[in-house]
Amino acid sequence: MTSPVTTDPEAGNQESSALAAGLRGLRLPIIAVFLAAVVGGILLLISGDNPFSVYAAIVDESFLSGSGIGRTLEKATPLVLGGLAVAFAFKAGLFNIGGQGQLLLGAAFAAWIGYSIGLPTVIHIPFAMAVGGLVAALLGAIVGALKAYRGAHEVITTIMFNFVAGNLTDYLVSRDGPWNDPEGGAIARTPRLQDSAIIPTWGEIPMGFFFACFFAVLAWWLLNKTTFGFEIITTGANKHAAKYAGINVNRIIILTMAISAFLAGVGGAVQSQGVFGRFEASNNTGLGFDGITIALLARTNPIAVIPAAVLIGGLNASTTRLQQDFRIEPEVVSILQALILFFVAAPSVVRYIVRWKGLDDAEDIQLTGGWGS
Template structure:
């Protein structure tokens, strides 16, 4: 007990860690009740993630878009907005970056950065529509962003089928090599795993997120406008402008994620039979990270590794996908319900306080 109480000294540290353990324990119980060996299943998951350099590289690739979308959700939330449209902004970024990657002939040091920037701008503008509707017309951003998700989805499929189509196939033409975001030497080192510069940029975006929100005047206004719009307006802040800016910054992060997914992973864009889901998973990642930019990195790693490792649980341990999603959902549940974790840890902290009193 004393060891545990010394380790878990801060809420920001012990709550996520204990929540993860509790979630995995619940998942183990569910697997056991379903007739599956949880030790074998978790072993298969770890082997799938760390069993080879290729799998580890692919797991990192799986994590990257989740960091982008998690940051996008969290930034809007910090400004008092619930951006459900990260999915559509991600798709818009993919579409815009793919068009630039296919149609422009430029040197690599211009082509790839330009395609990424255009993808980010496209996502920002798409989110800006919802921000403008809320600021000018009072339209709830949840409703408008959900609608914009589907508009982005069908528009992207139109662009793939009609404008950028590879004749005879259900995908676009390949992007040019000068627009590729792959890290070639690392791809070779990791047995052709699809690692790309997006991972580096996603981590850098976490620092930008932190700096903008907590180290700039504009960030203070965004947070103040989200926390109490009436007080912010009374203090002379442009609340309506803050809404649009926050949504555009959020959408820009999602658009960057989509751009790198297209330029670094698929090198083209296929017809989508369903929404990719990265934007919705970003909500869970943001929750796991406590809407903190650095926590989101670890939340993305956890969610991405669980998602990628789940294929090992499915194929090697025969665990159904439904049970795998229960494991992931249980982890998210315990992270969200901080009170349960605190209640579980009360005996450890009570013992720690008693030991301090005795020592004094």
């Protein structure tokens, strides 16, 4: 060493460059949303609607009125948690597409705790959420263990467990099931949750959204500031180097899948405890899969999951108004979502359309990591 290093010349701009990198990372999603709006607008024109008034209606309905914001955040809450689940697993190189099944388990078990036992509110709400999350986490841990010790690919096992979880929860609340609501008649659902388990709203704003944001910040902190997070990201970036560095890769895979599934499970619990007041299978259709869109839109950044989920939640919240005012079917919103996903997942297409220097390969997310390894 030529001279002792007493000061750290790079420490100062390290923080600012991290911020700059974060802002740069936002460009692709923003362009993708814009392009989706353009292409979606063309489709609306073809079907005889004025895209500007449709978009204005969406913004007005979902983001400008108090009750609209409440509805948007209510829709966004499970999406934040479902998106976090996918984003978190991505960090370890795992593709959790079992969010739907994990969410159903979380929703059903939280509802069971919510209606079947009586507890003070301060305990009942978190306890039901925790049980929902932990049951889902158990499922995730099984997926992780199958991957770690038997080499079973998590994409395959999580898809299969979606069916297992779906049928199990269907049975639990069916007429012959133990958790069936006798007053529900033909509807398969649990009884209504006790008031002590219901997550309240703060004005129009559902408190569940704040739980979801808390978990997003927690996930970010865990991944970026702790040694555990370093182990997760190292495992995802280079499994061989992780093993070489003394990281117990199998342990990381199991824990990461469990945490990922826990987040999805909490997303389900919030649905039961904050939105519907009971568990009914059909209330949760497709939520787990929207998590994939959101994680990609957020470029797997846990904090960015929040705005991504609010955007998609807002789109979902506007469907009723669109149907009333424009006779536009809810599928139009699905098309917009699909277009957003398309442009986010195909950055080279965006780069071809927008010849923007600096939208470089570093912004690609590898979706195929883990296949064949």
